[in-house]
Amino acid sequence: MRFPIPLNLESAALRAAGKVSRLTGRGGGTTLPGKLLWKLDPDAIDLLAGRLPQGSVLISATNGKTTTTAMVAEILRPRMRVAHNNSGANLVSGVASTLLRAGGAELGLFEVDEGALPEVARRVRPKALLLGNLFRDQLDRYGELEIVAVRWRDAVAEMPDAKLVLNGDDPQVGDLARLHGGARLFGLDDPRRARPALQHAADSKYCLRCGTPYDYAAAYVGHLGDYTCPNCGHARPALDVVARDIELQGLDGASFTLHAPEGETRVQLALPGLYNVYNAVGAGALALALGVPIDEVAAGLERFSAAFGRFERITIGDRQLLMLLIKNPAGANEVVRTLVEGSTPRVAVIALNDEIADGRDVSWIWDVDFEPLLEGLDTLVATGERAAELALRFAYGGLPRDRIEVVPSLEKALDRGLELTPSGGDLAVLPTYTAMLALRKIVASRGHVTNYWETAA
Amino acid sequence: MKIRVGHLYPDYLNIYADRGNIAVLSERARLRGHELAVQAIGIHDAVPVGEIDLFYIGGGQDREQALVAHDLAGKASALREAVESDAAFLAVCGGYQLLGRYYRDVAGHEQPGIGLLPLHTIADKRRMIGDVLLDCAWAGQTLAGFENHAGRTILDEGAEPLGRVVSGFGNDGESGHEGARYRRAYGTYLHGPLLPRNPWFADHLLSEALAHAGGPTELRPLRDELEHDAHTISAARARARGGKF
Numbered sequence: 001m002r003f004p005i006p007l008n009l010e011s012a013a014l015r016a017a018g019k020v021s022r023l024t025g026r027g028g029g030t031t032l033p034g035k036l037l038w039k040l041d042p043d044a045i046d047l048l049a050g051r052l053p054q055g056s057v058l059i060s061a062t063n064g065k066t067t068t069t070a071m072v073a074e075i076l077r078p079r080m081r082v083a084h085n086n087s088g089a090n091l092v093s094g095v096a097s098t099l100l101r102a103g104g105a106e107l108g109l110f111e112v113d114e115g116a117l118p119e120v121a122r123r124v125r126p127k128a129l130l131l132g133n134l135f136r137d138q139l140d141r142y143g144e145l146e147i148v149a150v151r152w153r154d155a156v157a158e159m160p161d162a163k164l165v166l167n168g169d170d171p172q173v174g175d176l177a178r179l180h181g182g183a184r185l186f187g188l189d190d191p192r193r194a195r196p197a198l199q200h201a202a203d204s205k206y207c208l209r210c211g212t213p214y215d216y217a218a219a220y221v222g223h224l225g226d227y228t229c230p231n232c233g234h235a236r237p238a239l240d241v242v243a244r245d246i247e248l249q250g251l252d253g254a255s256f257t258l259h260a261p262e263g264e265t266r267v268q269l270a271l272p273g274l275y276n277v278y279n280a281v282g283a284g285a286l287a288l289a290l291g292v293p294i295d296e297v298a299a300g301l302e303r304f305s306a307a308f309g310r311f312e313r314i315t316i317g318d319r320q321l322l323m324l325l326i327k328n329p330a331g332a333n334e335v336v337r338t339l340v341e342g343s344t345p346r347v348a349v350i351a352l353n354d355e356i357a358d359g360r361d362v363s364w365i366w367d368v369d370f371e372p373l374l375e376g377l378d379t380l381v382a383t384g385e386r387a388a389e390l391a392l393r394f395a396y397g398g399l400p401r402d403r404i405e406v407v408p409s410l411e412k413a414l415d416r417g418l419e420l421t422p423s424g425g426d427l428a429v430l431p432t433y434t435a436m437l438a439l440r441k442i443v444a445s446r447g448h449v450t451n452y453w454e455t456a457a
Numbered sequence: 458m459k460i461r462v463g464h465l466y467p468d469y470l471n472i473y474a475d476r477g478n479i480a481v482l483s484e485r486a487r488l489r490g491h492e493l494a495v496q497a498i499g500i501h502d503a504v505p506v507g508e509i510d511l512f513y514i515g516g517g518q519d520r521e522q523a524l525v526a527h528d529l530a531g532k533a534s535a536l537r538e539a540v541e542s543d544a545a546f547l548a549v550c551g552g553y554q555l556l557g558r559y560y561r562d563v564a565g566h567e568q569p570g571i572g573l574l575p576l577h578t579i580a581d582k583r584r585m586i587g588d589v590l591l592d593c594a595w596a597g598q599t600l601a602g603f604e605n606h607a608g609r610t611i612l613d614e615g616a617e618p619l620g621r622v623v624s625g626f627g628n629d630g631e632s633g634h635e636g637a638r639y640r641r642a643y644g645t646y647l648h649g650p651l652l653p654r655n656p657w658f659a660d661h662l663l664s665e666a667l668a669h670a671g672g673p674t675e676l677r678p679l680r681d682e683l684e685h686d687a688h689t690i691s692a693a694r695a696r697a698r699g700g701k702f
Contacts, residue, residue: 146520206521211520213468354694360588361603362603363474365474366476391687392684396484396653401683406683
């Protein structure tokens with residue numbers, strides 16, 4: 001059934017629903033208006049998106065889509081008003097909610113859930129699309145990685161006119177360039193930063209064409225890297241936009257040379273870790289494809305600090321809390337690697353929830369290489385709904401049981417972690433998605449950060 | 458005593474944290490003064506029958522499973538011989554399916570299995586995903602885990618399941634059966650991984666492997682407080698939200 005839409009009236013009512021949701025303490029209320037719109041009149045999303053004078057841009061990936069999208073938003077901020085789903089609500093309903101609040105915006109910039117990409121793309125008809133990577137994640141929601149890859153292939157085939165920006169270092173993603181004329185490919189080119197071996201959690205490690213294990217000249221993050229099939233020759237495609245001469249500066253940041261057809265420039269990021277270099281080079285490649293000059297791209301990337309919960313630093317009294325979202329093996333491995341390269345924390349609070357947004361299947365924690373953390377760790381505070389399971393992961397990984405405290409309550413675990421952290425020290429907090437939202441709410445209620453919906457544009 | 462484990466295709470079949478199962482077996486053996494010696498058995502590797510006390514095969518995505526299925530067929534008689542000679546065997550998820558007679562995919566293509574367990578599997582479009590709780594009356598114990606499979610596994614008449622489904626889908630969502638057991642071989646869809654939160658089953662496998670190795674099968678009890686808590690929570694999850702059609 002289709003409601004006739006006096007859109008102005010309807011939008012006001014739907015925005016009011018979001019406000020009620022916030023006032024009644026039901027969290028951000030960021031998707032409620034969109035959910036209502038989606039129910040009442042799904043086609044209205046197409047219409048709202050069509051009103052944006054500069055059109056829309058979509059970004060999807062298993063890992064890094066929130067940070068990459070926030071980086072693009074920062075690059076574009078001086079140039080135009082952007083409607084951006086910066087609360088992380090990345091299903092169709094979240095995009096719809098952002099569109100409802102998009103009055104006056106020129107461009108829609110949306111991070112999109114991997115599984116929701118085809119539906120969102122069909123409705124929003126983006127002028128540009130960035131696809132970052134595909135890792136095993138939430139198999140309890142999607143079944144298998146291959147199912148998502150097939151959906152992406154179909155979505156790309158349906159958008160011949162959109163500008164396509166692809167991570168060429170991911171075999172599955174880079175291969176999409178074949179389906180589309182003029183795709184831009186990005187990746188890393190600095191073998192000094194490669195991993196000595198393919199990680200346990202690497203996924204697409206067998207040749208797409210013939211099934212032979214790829215040879216990696218360099219494996220950077222999970223299965224992302226410079227691959228060649230020794231049997232049939234399928235290899236990483238030639239890259240257009242590349243990060244070279246990468247310097248990792250512990251927990252303080254990272255720098256690299258952004259090399260593109262438009263020119264070359266040095267970029268100093270305030271975010272650490274090789275995975276953030278991937279996010280930055282992807283964001284840069286997309287902004288360049290949208291016609292932003294390379295010096296503005298670099299300036300935007302350098303202004304960027306952190307997306308919420310992704311390497312966010314929060315000052316609590318004389319201690320610093322480092323909040324690092326973990327959600328799947330490949331992403332968590334990079335968080336661990338970056339932490340250890342800084343200096344291993346002596347106290348860590350790790351929070352494992354198993355709601356739908358976290359993944360109900362918690363087996364992924366056993367595929368994370370947490371082991372580099374063990375040596376320097378005096379105390380692990382295991383928390384969240386599945387705190388005991390997490391504690392077992394560390395116990396069987398070799399952390400003595402007397403150094404593990406199981407504190408299921410997130411608030412109590414946070415306080416315990418702060419208590420164990422020496423004055424002036426850092427407390428590393430690694431939560432899954434819903435635990436991150438809950439922990440942020442706790443520190444917000446104590447006045448240390450603002451709630452994410454209050455920072456929403 | 459040395460317990461010799463043959464881990465089949467660890468590079469291909471490792472999707473649901475199968476290395477967690479191996480880590481649990483290894484640590485629980487060590488705490489009792491034994492040593493778990495794990496040997497990878499990959500594509501083109503021979504199966505050293507008689508020299509392996511416990512085989513392990515995990516799960517993969519369809520793509521990885523198809524890559525190993527052909528090689529596994531060449532190992533079928535050696536693996537059957539090992540099980541008939543009382544080696545222990547744990548097969549999880551995709552590995553469990555491969556031990557049956559065949560697997561028929563949604564398009565109707567049949568992939569032969571090795572016929573080590575008395576069952577076959579037919580894929581369906583609807584996946585069975587969720588928490589599971591089993592009652593293993595044969596051991597007087599329960600098993601808690603997570604399942605995610607498109608295949609419906611049907612046991613032969615008279616074949617023994619690993620357990621009766623208390624909550625969740627199990628083999629096919631209908632029969633009330635989950636998994637299969639034959640001699641010292643066990644197949645199951647439960648991952649999570651299975652052994653950390655079900656330590657009794659890890660010890661049961663170790664005892665059977667020790668029996669094959671000719672050693673003492675008695676294992677000193679461990680305190681297992683975290684294991685007990687993790688089991689309780691996982692079991693409660695299954696009761697509250699285990700899948701059903």
